[in-house]
Amino acid sequence: MKVWDMHCDTLAELxxxxxxxxxxxxxxxxxxxxxxxxxxGDYLLQCMACFVHLEPEREKSPLLACLEEIDIFYxxxxxxxxxxxxVRTAADIQTLLTSGKRGMMLTxxxxxxxxxxxGALRDLYRLGVRMMxxxxxxxxxxxxxxxxxxxxxxxxxxxxxxGGLTEKGLEFVEEMxxxxxxxxxSHLSDAGIWDILRVAKRPFVASHSNARACCPHVRNLxxxxxxxxxxxxxxxGLNYCASFLDTNPDRSQVRSRITATPAILWIRPVxxxxxxxxxxxxxxxxxxxxxxxTCPSWxxx
Numbered sequence: 001m002k003v004w005d006m007h008c009d010t011l012a013e014l015x016x017x018x019x020x021x022x023x024x025x026x027x028x029x030x031x032x033x034x035x036x037x038x039x040x041g042d043y044l045l046q047c048m049a050c051f052v053h054l055e056p057e058r059e060k061s062p063l064l065a066c067l068e069e070i071d072i073f074y075x076x077x078x079x080x081x082x083x084x085x086x087v088r089t090a091a092d093i094q095t096l097l098t099s100g101k102r103g104m105m106l107t108x109x110x111x112x113x114x115x116x117x118x119g120a121l122r123d124l125y126r127l128g129v130r131m132m133x134x135x136x137x138x139x140x141x142x143x144x145x146x147x148x149x150x151x152x153x154x155x156x157x158x159x160x161x162x163g164g165l166t167e168k169g170l171e172f173v174e175e176m177x178x179x180x181x182x183x184x185x186s187h188l189s190d191a192g193i194w195d196i197l198r199v200a201k202r203p204f205v206a207s208h209s210n211a212r213a214c215c216p217h218v219r220n221l222x223x224x225x226x227x228x229x230x231x232x233x234x235x236x237g238l239n240y241c242a243s244f245l246d247t248n249p250d251r252s253q254v255r256s257r258i259t260a261t262p263a264i265l266w267i268r269p270v271x272x273x274x275x276x277x278x279x280x281x282x283x284x285x286x287x288x289x290x291x292x293x294t295c296p297s298w299x300x301x
Contacts, residue, residue, distance in 0.1 A: 001042060002042055002043070002044035003041055003042060003043045003044060003045075004043075004044055004045045004047075004237075005033070005043065005045070005046050005047060005237070006047045006131075006205065006207040006208060006235075006237030007047055007049055007107070007109070007186070007207040007208040007237055007239075008032040008033045008046065008047070008048065008049060009031075009032055009049055009051050009109070010026070010029075010031050010032050010033045010034075010048060011048050011049065011050055011051070011069040011072050011073055012049070012050070012051040012052075012069060013031045013032065014026065014031070014069075014072050015065070015068055015069055015072060018072075026076050026079070026080070027080075033046060035080060035083055035084070035102070038102045039083075039102070043102050043103075044093075044096065044097070044102070044103060045087055045093070045096070045102075045103035045104075045105055046102060046103065046104055046105070047105045047107045047131060047207065047237075048073055048104055048105065048106055048107065049107045049108065049109040049207075050065075050066045050069035050070060050073075050106070050107065050108045050109065050113070050129075051069070051109040051110065051136070052065040052066050052069075052108075052109075052110045052112070052113045052136075053065070053110075053136075054110065054112050054136070054138045054140060055138075062110065062112055062113040062115065063113050063114070063115055063120060065113070066108060066110075066113040066124070070106065070124075070127055070128070070129075073104065073106055073128075076104070077104065082101070083101055083102060084101060084102055084103075084104050085099060085101040085102070085103055085104065086103075086104055086105070086106070086128060087103040087104065087105045087130075088105075088128055088130060105130055105131070106127070106128040106129050106130060107129060107130065107131040107132060107182075107184070107207070108124060108129050108131070108132040108133070109132075109133050109136055109184075109187075110133060110135065110136040110138075110140075111132055111133060111134040111135060111140060111142045111143070111169075111172060112135070112136075112138065112140035112141065112142070114172075115141075116140075116141040116142070116168050118171065118172070118175055121172060121175060121176070121179075121181075122175070122179070125179050125181050129181065130180075130181055130182060131181065131182035131183075131184050131205065131207065132176065132181060132182075132183070132184060133184040133185070133186055133187050133188070133207070134165070134169055134172065134173075134183070134184075134185070134187075134188055134192065135187050135188055135189075135192075136187050137187060139163070141166060141168050141169075142165065142166055142168055142169035142172055143163075143164060143165045143166060143169040143188055143189065143192045143195075144160055144163030144164065144188075144189045144191070144192060145160070145187050145188060145189055146159055146160050146187065146188065146189045146190060146218045146219055147187070147218060147219060157218055158218075159189070159190040159218045160189035160190055160191060160192075160218075161189070161190045161191050162191055163189050163191055163192070164189060164191035164192040164194065164195040165192050165195040165196070169192070169195075170195070170199060173196060173199060173200065174199075177200065177201055177202045180202075182204060182205050183196060183200065183204040183205070184204070184205050184206065184207045185204060185205070185206045185209075186205075186206045186207045186208050186209045186219070186237075187219065190218075190222075190225075193221070193225055194225075197225075197228050197229070197232065200232065203232055203233040203234045203235065204229075204232075204234050205234060205235045205236065205237065206221060206229070206234070206235075206236045206237065207237045208237050208238075208239040208241075209221050209236060209237075209238075209239055209244070210236075210238055210239050210244045210245065211223070211226060214245075214246075215243075215244055215245055215246055217243055217244050219239075219244060220239075220244060221236070
């Protein structure tokens, strides 16, 4: 069965290792993802996130950090041309299915990397970015997150139900949907998710979030959100991070959490241009994949 993993931080981790003078190989490493595990897990598509940190002491420039990770992405494609293929469009998926290669789609985790510039957003699209979260765990010029750094991000803790999208954030959503860049609501506040549900004209995604009814982490989604997203044909990439599943998850719990979320999502038929098999058919096998801390998911039919 082919797998679409909607999120990993490997580009950032490769950049950190490079900056520390201890570069790591993408062929085999101890990070979230490497080429060997992509082959072992029969991956169709791996979303590669450019993660940036907004704290000045961590990054000189969020946009520069993003561009450096985009550079790593393209160097990986150059280094492994027989194994990897970039995915920019649905047509690329059709090519990928017969190529024998593994797809790589460029994404961004932290809309603050754009520095509130729609021009920067369009440039990231031109560079191949096809999905972006509006926030990570910091408030930025676009929206507020559900978790604040330096606080207990476990549970119980109240969700952010008041700080949603800014006017600039609404402009970004409109432009991303015009460009056909997927809006990613993982990390976004509850209020922000409802703002996007209200204004979105196209399906969007939560690349690494689970069901809050199964585990009350605020980064997970409520049943009401899941239902509303299902009505819009949205997609959720399930998160294997332990604190999003339970306090002490074991293998059987992981499987039960995975099968619970799409049961809510598939209340209505999903109408989409992505020509793939249904998520429910595949998730029974997803938990068996050779992953370390990645978040596998399955495309919609």
